[in-house]
Each structure stands twice: as structure tokens, then as C-alpha cells.
Amino acid sequence: MRKAVFTAAVSAAVLLAAGVACLLLWQEGIFLPNRPSKEQFPVRGVDVSAHQGEIDWPVLAGQDLSFAFVKATEGSSFTDAQFAENWVEARSSGLRVGAYHFFSFDSSGESQAAHFIKTVPKREGDLPPVVDVEFYGDKEQNPPSRExxxxxxVPLLIRLTEHYGVKPILYSTGKAYKRYLAGGYEEYDIWIRDVFFTPSLPDGREYAFWQYTDKGRLPGYQGDEKCIDLNVFCGTEEEFRRYGAQP
Known part of the structure; x- marks a missing residue:
């Protein structure tokens, strides 16, 4: 009996140590729970902000990447400090580029749209604009209603569609998607974040992009954040070439 208890305790300790080791390796970007296959997801890209600091775009783009989403704005007044440089240099490196807006629960859709439009040029061939809907601050503990x-x-999405001539993409985490987007917004493509599993949306929808890790480690940037977000397009290379074309 004592031997069995001892063996169980040792096994539990080993499992705990292994779990802690995996967690540490994940935090350092050494162990990635998700590794989507190149055969299934041939089109890959990154999303970046000022947290990645100065980016050497030719170096970054040369690592089998096809696209980059660049943070542009947040709310009605914040502009990412690296947006202007990233916007120009990413495109010059040969990547297809899109800009994203971090959605604010606290300001009007009209003012957020005006800020994004003032910041992000309209250019043929770019990816559609992205609206990032996720919790921040205390919003997860005190969430606004869906209404x-x-x-x-809705006014933000309508105004961006009118200006850019293409419907925006909606980025979201699993929790925010379930609360605010599930069962609605069918006319907008989804970019979903799931860094541990292959995503499955609660309303059964397919998604256009998948952010499969926020712990990527690639040469080509020097910023406060040593990791970078990695994504895949959920389609073929030919479908990606046609994706987001203005009607």
C-alpha cells in the first residue's frame, strides 16, 4: 500500500514538473502547442504592432510569409507609433498588407471609423481592414452587453465598407466571439485566435484566418516584445491571391 502511494506521488510530481516545463517553454516561444501543417495551410503571415519595435521587413518577409496585418489605430484617437513605417516597409518587402483597428467599447463607431480612415490609406491590392474585437482592461469582468x-x-463596419469598398474582417478571441459575434455578422469574414487548439466556432462558421500562436520567434525585429503573432490563411494560394479584391 505504501509503495503504491509513493509511486502515485512520484508520478504526480513528474507530471507537475513536466507541465511547468512545458509552460515555461511555451512562454519563451520554444514549445508551440499549435503547429499547422504547410500542406493544409500554405499561406502564412504575421500581425505586428509597436511592441515588435523596428522591423527589418525584408528579413521577416523572407521566412516563408505571404501577408502581414499591421496595427493602425485604437479607439477614436490612438495611433500605433510604428504604423506609418510598417505600412510602407511591409508592402515594399513584397507582402500583402492589411491594417487593423483595436475596437473600443467606450467610443462611438462613427468616431472610430473616422480615425481609422484618416490614418490608413486606401490602396488597391491590400487586404481588407480588420476590426479587433476582444476584451481589455476590466471588460471581461464587467462586460458590456451585446446590444x-x-x-x-455596426456603424464602424458600415463606414469602413463604404470607404474601402470591401467588407472588413472581424478578429476575435474565443470568449469575445461567443459573447458578441456568434450567430451574427455573417457577411463579414472571421479571423479567430486560438493558441492551444484548432479553432471550432460555437455557431459552426468557418473562418478565413487563424492566429495559431502569440509566441512565435522569428529573426527580423527588435522590440520590447520578443515574440510575434503567427497566422495562417484558411485557403489555397490561389484563393489568397483573389482574397479581398474590391468588387
Missing amino acids: EVEARL
Whole structure:
């Protein structure tokens, strides 16, 4: 009996140590739970912000990447410090580029749209604009209602569609998607974040992009954040070439 208890305790300790080791390796970007196959997802890209600091775009783009989403704006007044440089240099490196806006629960959709449009040029061949809907600050503990979010989000999406001539992409985490997007917004493509599993949306929808890790480690940037977000397009290379074309 004592031997069995001892063996069980040792096994539990080994499993705990292995779990802690995996967690540490994941935090350092050495162990990635998700590794989507190149055969299934041939089109790959990154999303970046000022947290990656100065980016050597030719170096970054040369690592089997096809696209980059660049943070542009947040709310009604914040502009990412690296946007202007990233926007120009990413495209010059041969990548297809799109800009994303971090959605604010606290300001009107009209003012957020005006800020994004003022910041992001309209250029043929670029990926559609992205609206990033996720919790921030205390919003997960004190979430706005779906109706409150819709009252801000819908005017933002409509205005961006009118200006850029293509419907925006909606980026979201699993929790935010379930609360605010599931069962609605069918006319907008989804970019979903899941860094541990292959995503499965609660309403059964397919998604156009998948952010499969926020712990990527690639040469080509020097910033406060040593990791970078890695993504795949959920389609073929030919479908990606046609993706987001203005009607």
C-alpha cells in the first residue's frame, strides 16, 4: 500500500514538473502547442504592432510569409507609433498588407471609423481592414452587453465598407466571439485566435484566418516584445491571391 502511494506521488510530481516545463517553454516561444501543417495551410503571415519595435521587413518577409496585418489605430484617437513605417516597409518587402483597428467599447463607431480612415490609406491590392474585437482592461469582468457593442460596432463596419469598398474582417478571441459575434455578422469574414487548439466556432462558421500562436520567434525585429503573432490563411494560394479584391 505504501509503495503504491509513493509511486502515485512520484508520478504526480513528474507530471507537475513536466507541465511547468512545458509552460515555461511555451512562454519563451520554444514549445508551440499549435503547429499547422504547410500542406493544409500554405499561406502564412504575421500581425505586428509597436511592441515588435523596428522591423527589418525584408528579413521577416523572407521566412516563408505571404501577408502581414499591421496595427493602425485604437479607439477614436490612438495611433500605433510604428504604423506609418510598417505600412510602407511591409508592402515594399513584397507582402500583402492589411491594417487593423483595436475596437473600443467606450467610443462611438462613427468616431472610430473616422480615425481609422484618416490614418490608413486606401490602396488597391491590400487586404481588407480588420476590426479587433476582444476584451481589455476590466471588460471581461464587467462586460458590456451585446446590444451596447452592436450599437458601436455596426456603424464602424458600415463606414469602413463604404470607404474601402470591401467588407472588413472581424478578429476575435474565443470568449469575445461567443459573447458578441456568434450567430451574427455573417457577411463579414472571421479571423479567430486560438493558441492551444484548432479553432471550432460555437455557431459552426468557418473562418478565413487563424492566429495559431502569440509566441512565435522569428529573426527580423527588435522590440520590447520578443515574440510575434503567427497566422495562417484558411485557403489555397490561389484563393489568397483573389482574397479581398474590391468588387
